[in-house]
Amino acid sequence: MASEHGPARGAPRVLHVCDSIIGGTGSYLAELLTPQAKLYGPAQLMLLMPRQHIPDLEPRLIDSGISLIYFHRPNRLLGMVMLFFAYLACLRRYRPDIVHAHSFGAGVCTRIVPWFRRHRLVFCPHGWAFNMPVSAWIRSAITLVERILAMRVDRILLISQHERQSAEQAGMPVRKLVTIPNAIATEPPPVAAVSWQDTRIKLLFVGRFDRQKGLDLLLDAIRPLGAKYSVRVVGRQVVGNGVDLGEPLDFVDFVGWRDRDEVSAEMKAADAVIVPSRWEGFGLVAIEAMRLGRPVIASDAGGLNDILDHGRYGFSFPAGDVQALRILLANLDKDQLPSFGEIGRKRFLAEYSADRMVSQVDDVYRDLMTK
Template identity: 35%
Template sequence: MARILHISEFTKGGIETHLHEVLKYQCDNHDIYLMASQQDSNLDSLAIDPDRLHIYPYKRSPKYFIKTMQCIQRMIKEINPEIVHVHGTFAGFFLRTLFLLKRKRPIVIYCSHGWAFLMDTQPWKKKVFAGIERLLSLRTDCIINISQYEYQMSMNYGLSSKKSVVVYNGVSDAPDNHLLPFNVNKDKINLLYVGRFDRQKGFDLLLEVFNDHQFMEVTLYLVGDTVLKEFDYDYPSNAVKIGWVDNSEIDRYIRACDAVIVPSRWEGFGIVAIEALRNKKPVIASNRGALPEIIQHGVNGYIFDFDNKEELANIIQGLNKNKLEMMGETGEKIFYEKFHSDKMNKQIERIYADALKKQGDLYPVTVNKYV
């Protein structure tokens, strides 16, 4: 048993699902604590006792960064963790910057949950982000990549192969509650989008394709909302905006629809895709990031070229309920083979165990050891 502190900038979105699965598993095996910001965090849904949960005031603004780092420093001093498992780019920056000039520190396990240098941004920014990650990796014992794509790209940007591993995100079995949240028109194709309404998730492209083509035989259900910024979108007439849904209820919404659509512009992984698979629902996904590692075109869903929006339009126009149902059955088998949370959590446990054995030394681990 180890004393472990998890740190996350916020928890809303896919990171909430990941944290829930990890904390639920680790609470039986370790002494667990969690730090998360007050902003954009669904704190009641996380599998951790309230007395082990530390919330800090925060906004993504420079004037909050120093205060956040001070909160983290106090928490580390108070609980003296053996391992700090940090989630996300900003949380990783706050924690590891504290350790740059310190010789004595706990073991640091870092997962960006999507590299900043892989975002759709200017090349010079990508180089800056990669340079910061290389510097901070000096105070990191293990870097978890959530896909082979993320791993390979991090190697291209100069991160250490000796510290880097691949651990696919995973989710547990779907809950047994089959009560659907709304009635759908069974004569139509019912598609579900789940996630933030932002550029990264390709939400603008999705609405643009639906506004351009109408798709009179399709209804698009939208679960989620904006997170860090407010945007005004032109919603198509056949879209139903639902808003944020508690993570424990997501499966009911997935089951109500025929397929899930994940049109991301960049994506470290795409947890909603494997949530769809566990519910026997195929996924229509872009060809970005890790999504082609999860979805096989024509097998458990469809992959479209993000740069060719007509491909997405043609896929939607050609959807067939019987074909979607067959792909959903295949998708469930793939889920249990590759993306169940038991596999993810056992891999993380092995990383912790190896890190504790090699504490104080260089951390010589190869990616193939955990895949």
């Protein structure tokens, strides 16, 4: 453990690199870096991130004392160029022992540096880009790029068993793969539930309004079920990547973007949380709900299927299948929900605590530093 006067003995100097901190990746970084600051000492940690995403930083990450380094990201493509040069500057200035890259863009920029490197390189895809619903030739091209870049990394951390299976099927070197499921702190934020008075089933959606998260599928499926449901939607439209949400429904309330404490307050007021994603590397919203004892209704996309284990720990339906979701919602019994909430919470406590995740990532770092 780090002391108040300096880093812990033998603590690695770690540079985290990300091309976006919005959504699940940002939550992951808060859950990982905040305890790492206590474990290693904040002076040992740096985070390179987009300046445009400063408003999305969690307060606890800001307060952790780690060095926050920014690059300009006017758009995704130009942002990657700016990230690459900012990354080179960080290597020269900070001389990290470990570089930990998060998501596709940061993974590319950190792995294409052409000369000999002294640091160890760890990459976490947070959802493989080749698992997105794209054309066959684009998927093949992305898979080839990832296979080539995998040769330039020391370890690849996978946040779900689904991600590992995808990596193996894509031909990634198995000796470099380490599965460390995503996780969050055992104790939720100490906030009170928001007011939500309704005798119907109170159903909560949390996420971006883009194709991946499937809000349009939910609204289509639940359209004829307003007599049974009151729906709240937490999130916002994604510029350039939104979806058509159809005609407004009088039983669906859009409440805007919320920080993680506010999301917990919304979840505490809900009867159930729904995650209708078309694809998903993990599914952080699901375990946030399970931590609070709220039952989860989710598609079987990617890591969500790992979390719910084919419906053992929640309510599952085939990803993208509006009719199957409508049938599930039409037949859902409100009296069932509390028992599924209890089952989900036990699953969370057994598998998805942040202490375990931090310890396992530390094991990877220390193993690499001995080689």
